[in-house]
Amino acid sequence: MHMADALLSPEVGGAMWLATGATIAVASRKLKRDTDHRHIPLMGVVGAFVFAAQMVNFTIPGTGSSGHFAGGMLLAILLGPHAAFLSMASVLVVQGLFFADGGLLAMGANIFNMGFLPCYIVYPLLYRPLAGGRADPGRRRVAAWLGAVMALQLGALGVVLETRASGIAELPLFAFLAAMQPIHLAIGIVEGLITVAVIEFVTRAEPGMLAALPPAAAPSVPGFPKRALAGLAILAVVVGGFISWLASAHPDGLEWSIARLTGEAELSAPQDGPHGLAARIQESVAFLPDYAFPAAGTAETTAQEDSGGWIAPDAGTTVSGLLGGGLTLLIAGFAGWALRRRPSSPASPTS
Amino acid sequence: MNGPHAAFDLGTLDRLSQGTSPIHQLDPRAKLLVTLAFVVAVVSLDKYAVADLLPFFLFPVLILARSGVPFRFVARKVAVVAPFAILVGVFNPLFDQAIVLRIGEFGVTGGWLSFASILLRFALTIGALLLLVATTSVPALGRAAERLGAPSVFVMQILGLYRYLFLLVGESQRTLRAYRLRAADGGRPAWRIFAQILGQLLLRAVARARRVHEAMLCRGFDGELRLMGTLRFAGRDWTFLALWLAAFIALRFLRPAEMLGALVTGGAQ
Numbered sequence: 001m002h003m004a005d006a007l008l009s010p011e012v013g014g015a016m017w018l019a020t021g022a023t024i025a026v027a028s029r030k031l032k033r034d035t036d037h038r039h040i041p042l043m044g045v046v047g048a049f050v051f052a053a054q055m056v057n058f059t060i061p062g063t064g065s066s067g068h069f070a071g072g073m074l075l076a077i078l079l080g081p082h083a084a085f086l087s088m089a090s091v092l093v094v095q096g097l098f099f100a101d102g103g104l105l106a107m108g109a110n111i112f113n114m115g116f117l118p119c120y121i122v123y124p125l126l127y128r129p130l131a132g133g134r135a136d137p138g139r140r141r142v143a144a145w146l147g148a149v150m151a152l153q154l155g156a157l158g159v160v161l162e163t164r165a166s167g168i169a170e171l172p173l174f175a176f177l178a179a180m181q182p183i184h185l186a187i188g189i190v191e192g193l194i195t196v197a198v199i200e201f202v203t204r205a206e207p208g209m210l211a212a213l214p215p216a217a218a219p220s221v222p223g224f225p226k227r228a229l230a231g232l233a234i235l236a237v238v239v240g241g242f243i244s245w246l247a248s249a250h251p252d253g254l255e256w257s258i259a260r261l262t263g264e265a266e267l268s269a270p271q272d273g274p275h276g277l278a279a280r281i282q283e284s285v286a287f288l289p290d291y292a293f294p295a296a297g298t299a300e301t302t303a304q305e306d307s308g309g310w311i312a313p314d315a316g317t318t319v320s321g322l323l324g325g326g327l328t329l330l331i332a333g334f335a336g337w338a339l340r341r342r343p344s345s346p347a348s349p350t351s
Numbered sequence: 352m353n354g355p356h357a358a359f360d361l362g363t364l365d366r367l368s369q370g371t372s373p374i375h376q377l378d379p380r381a382k383l384l385v386t387l388a389f390v391v392a393v394v395s396l397d398k399y400a401v402a403d404l405l406p407f408f409l410f411p412v413l414i415l416a417r418s419g420v421p422f423r424f425v426a427r428k429v430a431v432v433a434p435f436a437i438l439v440g441v442f443n444p445l446f447d448q449a450i451v452l453r454i455g456e457f458g459v460t461g462g463w464l465s466f467a468s469i470l471l472r473f474a475l476t477i478g479a480l481l482l483l484v485a486t487t488s489v490p491a492l493g494r495a496a497e498r499l500g501a502p503s504v505f506v507m508q509i510l511g512l513y514r515y516l517f518l519l520v521g522e523s524q525r526t527l528r529a530y531r532l533r534a535a536d537g538g539r540p541a542w543r544i545f546a547q548i549l550g551q552l553l554l555r556a557v558a559r560a561r562r563v564h565e566a567m568l569c570r571g572f573d574g575e576l577r578l579m580g581t582l583r584f585a586g587r588d589w590t591f592l593a594l595w596l597a598a599f600i601a602l603r604f605l606r607p608a609e610m611l612g613a614l615v616t617g618g619a620q
Contacts, residue, residue: 002435004436004439004473004477005393005476005480006394006436006470006476006477008394024501024505027505028505031504040504040507040574041511041563043508044510045557048513048520049519051519052516052522055520055523056540069549086504089505090505090509091512094509094516098364098484100477100480100481101432103390104387104479104480104483163439168440168465168472169440169442170442170446193543193546194545197542198546198553201550201551205551205554206554322612323402323611324611324612324614324615325401325402325404327608328405328408328611332413333408335416336415336416339413340416341416341418
């Protein structure tokens with residue numbers, strides 16, 4: 001359930017990075033202050049463990065399909081929210097780089113969905129109140145299972161909302177939800193069972209081992225330590241959502257704001273609304289005297305405009321634009337071919 | 352063998368990043384910033400942008416050419432991770448059926464345009480990311496991130512993870528192979544067995560971390576990891592940064608596709 005750059009608008013991606021970056025900064029400071037340096041190698045190795053665990057697929061019972069482990073809840077229970085968040089974030093960064101899961105801009109959203117949500121929402125608000133003290137193992141089991149299920153549900157919801165807010169994909173909200181949530185419920189149920197079973201296994205096999213871990217269960221971890229942080233993150237998301245809503249009401253948020261700033265629309269100054277649209281389409285048809293095109297579906301587009309759905313073909317979606325784009329692609333390809341390094345040079349490490 | 356991730360062998364990217372091309376030798380900060388600017392420029396385009404995206408291929412193509420990273424390697428990796436973007440984007444043609452472009456008799460709907468745009472965005476952003484990693488080692492990227500203001504604890508965490516990644520992935524593969532050799536069906540483990548395998552791996556990981564920490568203490572570890580080597584932002588790094596930033600601004604706002612198209616079709620005003 002990795003978010004992808006291709007589906008993300010810069011406003012949403014930036015807002016998610018802002019939230020994630022602030023959380024990384026706070027968690028780092030908190031960790032540096034509170035824990036002793038024993039945990040530095042431990043977090044690295046446990047992060048690598050989650051990474052390795054995610055590469056193994058297991059079968060989801062009754063479906064015949066397979067899923068892989070996410071591990072956010074397991075880490076939160078084992079390491080406490082701050083260390084778990086940083087571990088998850090590092091896993092997602094390296095995964096994003098090596099497996100190209102999502103992309104550079106989407107990394108903020110992915111860390112939020114799979115790191116922030118389990119560690120700072122599900123863990124303090126669901127797991128800890130539910131698990132209570134350490135006295136009742138049954139309650140802890142239920143809490144861990146439910147926590148893992150909820151973490152995945154929230155993560156999937158995050159992907160849906162971020163995609164919707166970005167407005168690149170047209171998939172209706174409810175259809176998208178109907179596709180994402182049940183799949184992640186199935187995976188989440190198994191994830192929860194595995195989370196519980198791993199904790200049981202480790203406690204049974206080596207009871208002393210968990211005590212050596214950072215004090216996830218120690219009383220020093222408060223219920224919800226960073227209310228301000230959560231507020232900031234939520235604010236960033238709301239602001240991001242607002243900006244992207246604002247941007248979607250205009251052809252191009254960036255250009256619109258630049259036009260506002262400079263007091264003039266840049267370049268060919270495409271106007272909003274049906275008139276400007278029709279004018280632009282006619283203009284672009286006039287660009288191509290050699291091609292006998294009908295007046296590019298002005299009626300349809302205008303009707304669409306009236307019905308509320310915003311649709312304004314970009315200046316680049318004219319045929320001449322496509323042609324020009326194809327040409328630039330050719331030029332780029334040729335430049336690359338001309339400037340390429342000799343294939344022998346990278347292959348000879350001794351040179 | 353195990354899901355899409357196994358299709359990537361981690362070692363190849365790591366080996367590629369050790370290259371010596373002019374791109375490899377650039378300061379990692381310059382490459383990181385340029386790649387980030389590239390991604391932002393690409394995703395900031397209108398959702399129907401198709402033609403305007405094409406000139407942006409200049410960047411990955413030139414990096415590909417100058418770095419000597421094999422094209423097929425990047426293309427294969429982009430293809431492997433494409434399904435999610437395709438699955439979500441393929442609904443665009445269904446829900447957005449207004450015709451926005453006519454080529455002769457043939458009408459192209461907004462949905463198909465935005466779907467094509469998603470695919471192009473995907474190829475551009477993921478391609479650029481893979482090229483960044485194929486030309487810059489993870490320790491160098493970590494150092495760059497730290498110098499650009501990322502918290503050092505987090506950078507340490509990434510470097511620590513990266514250091515043990517190869518070991519633990521190897522260990523998990525060996526454990527899984529051991530399971531397969533003994534299992535009756537030899538397929539994927541059921542979740543219950545999988546949990547035991549995971550627990551086993553976790554125990555070993557924690558034990559390893561303890562040994563590592565002891566070894567670090569023996570060598571005078573005091574809680575601060577000191578990175579070897581310094582970064583130097585030389586003239587060519589400034590040039591690289593400035594030229595590409597200027598190029599992205601030009602590609603983003605001057606829209607060379609439209610200009611060139613108008614030129615060749617004789618429609619320039």
